[in-house]
Amino acid sequence: MTFHLAQCNIVKLKAPLDSPVVAGFVAALVPVNNLADAAPGFVWRLKTDEGDATSIRVFDDDQILLNLSVWESMEALADFVYRSGHKDVLRQRRQWADRFDGVQSAMWWIRAGSIPEPSEAVARLQGLERVGPSEYAFTFQTPFDAPAEASL
Secondary structure, three states, X not given: OOEEEEEEEEEEEOOOOOOHHXXXXXXXXXXXXXXXXXXXXXXXXXXXXXOOOOOOOOOOOOOEEEEEEEEOOHHHHHHHHHHOOHHHHHHOHHHOEOOOXXXXXXXXXXXXOOOOOHHHHHHHHHHHHHHOOOOOOEOOOOOOOOOOHHHO
């Protein structure tokens, strides 16, 4: 059995998507999504026919956006997040994103070939918030290995 890494993160924008305040974020969407799509180890990302997930709402606050993706490994995700052009956009996030109280990202292992639902991502974030890092949901700072085949 092969496992992939599901990851989700949320951002609370300072203003609605059509505001000049978040223009830098909006301008980065296509380039960063294209970069992810072409990244080694990338498997899948949540998106609509428009090519991103900005119209998918899972929170009561319309300025909280969910990103959800699947990667072949934690190393592939880390390379994309911290060693690609994505890191430049990440450094600018305070220009368009508010500080967020609570957990902003979570990772968990899924069977290769399966796709997580947005509701599952929210549950993983909430689980990480409630009990801290575990096999259910973890972070780069507190990683968990993929399940062993024998444990299934």
